[in-house]
Amino acid sequence: xxxxxxxxxxxxxxxxxxxxxxxxxxxxxxxxxxxxxxxxxxxxxxxxxxxxxxxxxxxxxxxxxxxxxxxxxxxxxxxxxxxxxxxxxxxxxxxxxxxxxxxxxxxxxxxxxxxxxxxxxxxxxxxxxxxxxxxxxxxxxxxxxxxxxxxxxxxxxxxxxxxxxxxxxxxxxxxxxxxxxxxxxxxxxxxxxxxxxxxxxxxxxxxxxxxxxxxxxxxxxxxxxxxxxxxxxxxxxxxxxxxxxxxxxxxxxxxxxxxxxxxxxxxxxxxxxxxxxxxxxxxxxxxxxxxxxx
Amino acid sequence: xxxxxxxxxxxxxxxxxxxxxxxxxxxxxxxxxxxxxxxxxxxxxxxxxxxxxxxxxxxxxxxxxxxxxxxxxxxxxxxxxxxxxxxxxxxxxxxxxxxxxxxxxxxxxxxxxxxxxxxxxxxxxxxxxxxxxxxxxxxxxxxxxxxxxxxxxxxxxxxxxxxxxxxxxxxxxxxxxxxxxxxxxxxxxxxxxxxxxxxxxxxxxxxxxxxxxxxxxxxxxxxxxxxxxxxxxxxxxxxxxxxxxxxxxxxxxxxxxxxxxxxxxxxxxxxxxxxxxxxxxxxxxxxxxxxxxxxxxxxxxxxxxxxxxxxxxxxxxxxxxxxxxxxxxxxxxxxxxxxxxxxxxxxxxxxxxxxxxxxxxxxxxxxxxxxxxxxxxxxxxxxxxxxxxxxxxxxxxxxxxxxxxxxxxxxxxxxxxxxxxxxxxxxxxxxxxxxxxxxxxxxxxxxxxxxxxxxxxxxxxxxxxxxxxxxxxxxxxxxxxxxxxxxxxxxxxxxxxxxxxxxxxxxxxxxxxxxxxxxxxxxxxxxxxxxx
Numbered sequence: 001x002x003x004x005x006x007x008x009x010x011x012x013x014x015x016x017x018x019x020x021x022x023x024x025x026x027x028x029x030x031x032x033x034x035x036x037x038x039x040x041x042x043x044x045x046x047x048x049x050x051x052x053x054x055x056x057x058x059x060x061x062x063x064x065x066x067x068x069x070x071x072x073x074x075x076x077x078x079x080x081x082x083x084x085x086x087x088x089x090x091x092x093x094x095x096x097x098x099x100x101x102x103x104x105x106x107x108x109x110x111x112x113x114x115x116x117x118x119x120x121x122x123x124x125x126x127x128x129x130x131x132x133x134x135x136x137x138x139x140x141x142x143x144x145x146x147x148x149x150x151x152x153x154x155x156x157x158x159x160x161x162x163x164x165x166x167x168x169x170x171x172x173x174x175x176x177x178x179x180x181x182x183x184x185x186x187x188x189x190x191x192x193x194x195x196x197x198x199x200x201x202x203x204x205x206x207x208x209x210x211x212x213x214x215x216x217x218x219x220x221x222x223x224x225x226x227x228x229x230x231x232x233x234x235x236x237x238x239x240x241x242x243x244x245x246x247x248x249x250x251x252x253x254x255x256x257x258x259x260x261x262x263x264x265x266x267x268x269x270x271x272x273x274x275x276x277x278x279x280x281x282x283x284x285x286x287x288x289x290x291x292x293x294x
Numbered sequence: 295x296x297x298x299x300x301x302x303x304x305x306x307x308x309x310x311x312x313x314x315x316x317x318x319x320x321x322x323x324x325x326x327x328x329x330x331x332x333x334x335x336x337x338x339x340x341x342x343x344x345x346x347x348x349x350x351x352x353x354x355x356x357x358x359x360x361x362x363x364x365x366x367x368x369x370x371x372x373x374x375x376x377x378x379x380x381x382x383x384x385x386x387x388x389x390x391x392x393x394x395x396x397x398x399x400x401x402x403x404x405x406x407x408x409x410x411x412x413x414x415x416x417x418x419x420x421x422x423x424x425x426x427x428x429x430x431x432x433x434x435x436x437x438x439x440x441x442x443x444x445x446x447x448x449x450x451x452x453x454x455x456x457x458x459x460x461x462x463x464x465x466x467x468x469x470x471x472x473x474x475x476x477x478x479x480x481x482x483x484x485x486x487x488x489x490x491x492x493x494x495x496x497x498x499x500x501x502x503x504x505x506x507x508x509x510x511x512x513x514x515x516x517x518x519x520x521x522x523x524x525x526x527x528x529x530x531x532x533x534x535x536x537x538x539x540x541x542x543x544x545x546x547x548x549x550x551x552x553x554x555x556x557x558x559x560x561x562x563x564x565x566x567x568x569x570x571x572x573x574x575x576x577x578x579x580x581x582x583x584x585x586x587x588x589x590x591x592x593x594x595x596x597x598x599x600x601x602x603x604x605x606x607x608x609x610x611x612x613x614x615x616x617x618x619x620x621x622x623x624x625x626x627x628x629x630x631x632x633x634x635x636x637x638x639x640x641x642x643x644x645x646x647x648x649x650x651x652x653x654x655x656x657x658x659x660x661x662x663x664x665x666x667x668x669x670x671x672x673x674x675x676x677x678x679x680x681x682x683x684x685x686x687x688x689x690x691x692x693x694x695x696x697x698x699x700x701x702x703x704x705x706x707x708x709x710x711x712x713x714x715x716x717x718x719x720x721x722x723x724x725x726x727x728x729x730x731x732x733x734x735x736x737x738x739x740x741x742x743x744x745x746x747x748x749x750x751x752x753x754x755x756x757x758x759x760x761x762x763x764x765x766x767x768x769x770x771x772x773x774x775x776x777x778x779x780x781x782x783x784x785x786x787x788x789x790x791x792x793x794x795x796x797x798x799x800x801x802x803x804x805x806x807x808x809x810x811x812x813x814x815x816x817x818x819x820x821x822x823x824x825x826x
Contacts, residue, residue, distance in 0.1 A: 055687065059618065074683060147704075229673065234703065235701065245682065248680045250543075
C-alpha cells in the first residue's frame with residue numbers, strides 16, 4: 001500500500017548538541033568517573049594487580065605499596081577484588097536497567113496508546129509494585145526464587161519497570177495529543193508509524209535520563225541485596241558483600257571502606273550523569289509529565 | 295521519590311549500628327548500677343527450656359530456671375547442688391537418688407516439689423526435641439514429695455553433668471499445664487506451651503532469681519528480677535539485657551560501656567583492647583569444634599557417600615591455613631572432642647594435609663568434575679570467626695586439589711533446619727558441648743543425633759558402635775580416655791566428619807563487674823555476676 005500523500009514533518013529535531021549543561025563541573029566529574037568505571041570493568045584483568053580469588057597473601061594486611069587497598073581476612077588483595085567487583089556490578093546494572101526500560105517502556109506505551117482497560121490494568125499493577133519499598137519487594141522476590149546474582153537482578157527488574165511504564169505512558173499520552181501527531185494521523189499515518197516516528201523520538205530523551213539515574217538505583221539495590229547475603233554468593237568479589245564482610249572486621253577498616261567507596265563513586269557518577277542529561281534534554285518535557293503523575 | 299527511598303534504605307545497616315552504639319551509652323547511663331548488658335551473636339530458636347538447645351537460650355534459661363545441679367564460675371568439672379540438697383549414685387552408675395530442698399518455690403509462689411521435676415524431665419523426653427537425647431534411656435520417678443529417682447538403662451556416668459544443663463531446668467508443672475504444656479508420651483504433638491515460654495507472660499515458669507521480661511530471636515532478651523525468689527542468690531540487677539550484636543559492634547560497645555560483657559569477639563579483635571584498663575580480657579580455649587561433614591545417605595547425594603571422596607576432602611584441607619582464619623590462639627581440632635575434655639586426641643594425632651593423597655583419592659572417587667555444594671550458615675559468627683570466611687577458605691583448599699565446589703550460604707535458621715533434617719549433602723557445621731563430658735560426643739556415632747544427620751544410620755559401622763556402647767558403660771577414667779581416643783581415631787580414619795578447628799574463646803568484661811567469667815556450658819551465669 002502506498003502512502004496517499006507525502007507527510008509534512010513536524011517532528012522536532014532531537015537536541016544533542018554538547019550544550020552548556022555538559023560544561024558543568026558535576027557533569028564532567030560524573031562522566032569521568034562513570035567512564036573510568038566502565039573502562040575498569042572492561043579491562044579488569046589488565047588493571048588488577050592480582051587474582052581476586054587467590055588467597056595467597058598474609059591475611060588482613062593494612063594498605064601498603066604491595067597492596068594499595070590492603071588484604072582481606074583470607075589474604076586476598078582488596079584492590080583486585082574491588083576492580084573485579086566492577087565486572088559484576090556495572091554490566092548487571094546496565095543489563096537490568098535496559099531490561100526494566102524495555103519492559104516498562106513497552107507496557108507504558110501500550111497503556112498510553114490504547115488507554116481504556118489496558119491502561120488501567122498496567123497502571124494498577126505498577127501502583128501495586130510502587131506500594132512496596134523496593135528493597136523489601138526485591139528481598140521477597142529473591143527469597144522466593146532463591147539466592148544468587150541472577151535472581152537478585154531479576155528481583156530488581158521486577159521492582160524497577162513500573163517507573164518506566166509511568167513515564168512512558170505519561171509522555172505517550174501528552175505527545176499523542178500533540179497537534180503534529182493528530183495531523184499526521186489525519187493525513188492517514190498508521191498508529192504504528194505515529195508511535196515510532198512521531199512519539200518515540202520525543203520520549204527517548206526523558207527515558208534515557210531516567211535510565212541513567214536508575215543505574216545508580218540499580219547499583220545500590222544490587223549491592224544492598226548482596227550486603228544482606230541475597231545477591232552475589234561468596235567468593236565472588238561483589239562490592240555489597242565485601243562491605244558486609246568488612247562489617248565483621250571493623251578493626252581492619254580497609255576491608256569494608258574501599259568497596260564502600262566504589263559503590264559511592266559509581267552511584268554518585270551515575271546520578272551526576274543523569275542530572276546533566278536531564279539538563280541537556282528539555283527539562284520541561286522530561287519532568288513535567290512525571291510530576292503530574294504523582 | 296524512588297531514588298531517595300532506596301538511598302535511605304541502603305543506609306539502614308549503618309544507621310542501625312549507629313543507633314545501637316548510641317543506645318548502648320544511654321542504657322548504661324540511665325540505669326546506673328541497675329543494668330547488666332551482655333552482647334551476643336544470637337542463634338536462639340526458643341526459650342522453652344525443654345525445647346531449647348542453643349547457647350544463647352542457656353544464658354537466659356540459666357537465670358530463669360533452676361536445675362538439680364549447677365556449676366560454679368568457670369569450673370565445669372564439678373557439678374554442685376542447686377535444687378538438690380544431696381544425691382547418691384548407685385555403684386553401677388544406673389540409679390541416682392536426689393533429695394530436693396524443701397523451701398523452694400516458683401516465681402508465682404507455687405512450691406517446687408518432686409512432681410515438677412518429674413514433669414520437667416518427662417516433658418523433655420517426650421517433646422522429642424533437640425535436647426531430648428540428654429535423657430535417652432533414663433526414666434524418672436518421684437519418691438515422696440521431695441525425692442526423685444533417676445534410673446538409667448545403661449551406666450550413665452555423665453548424668454550429674456547432664457543435670458546441670460539448662461534444658462533440665464525445672465518448670466512449674468501446674469502453670470505450664472495451664473498454658474497448654476504436657477509431659478504425656480505424645481507431647482511432641484500436643485504440647486502448646488512454647489509460645490507462652492517465649493514471652494514476658496511466662497513469669498512463674500521457673501524458680502530462678504530472674505524472670506523473662508522480653509523475648510526476641512533477633513534483637514534482645516530482657517530479664518528482670520524474680521520478686522518472690524526463694525534462695526540466697528537474689529537478683530543483683532534490676533535488668534539484664536542480652537543483645538544480638540555482631541562481634542564488630544561488640545568490640546565498639548564494650549570499649550564504651552559499663553557493666554557490660556562481650557562474648558563473641560575474635561582473638562585478633564581482642565588484641566587491640568588487651569591494654570584497655572577498663573576491660574578484663576581473657577582468652578581460654580573454646581569448646582566449639584568446627585567440622586565438615588559429607589552425608590553418607592545415597593538418597594541425598596551420589597557423591598558425598600563415596601569413601602574416596604571423603605578421604606579426598608580429609609587430606610585436601612590445609613589445616614594450618616584454616617586455623618589461620620580464626621586468628622591467634624585457635625588450634626586445629628585433632629578429633630571431634632575438644633582438647634580440654636577427657637579422651638581428646640593429642641595434637642600429634644591430628645590429620646595433616648596431603649595434596650598428593652587427596653588428588654589420588656579424588657581421582658579414585660571417579661566423580662570427575664561433578665559439582666559439589668558446600669552449605670554453611672552465612673550469618674553465623676562464632677568466637678569471631680564468620681562461617682562465610684571459613685567456607686571460602688575451605689572452598690579454596692578443596693579447589694586447589696581439583697574439586698569443583700560451589701558455596702551456598704543460608705541464614706542460620708534455614709541452614710539448621712536442613713542440617714537437622716539430615717537433608718544436607720555437604721556442610722560446614724559446629725558442635726558445642728551440652729555437658730562437659732566426652733560422652734556428649736557419642737552423638738557423632740552411627741544412628742545417634744549427629745550421625746543420623748550425616749546419613750549414618752545405626753548398624754553402619756558395628757565395630758565403632760560397639761566401642762561407643764562400651765565407652766558409655768565404662769566408669770574408669772583411664773579406660774574411658776582410651777576408648778574415646780580409639781573412637782576418634784576410627785572416626786578420623788573413615789567417618790563422614792572432618793574436624794577443622796577449635797577457635798579461641800575470648801571473653802571480655804568491664805572491670806566494674808564481679809564474677810563475670812566464661813562458662814563453657816552457660817556462656818555466662820548471670821546469677822553469679824554483680825557490680826563491684
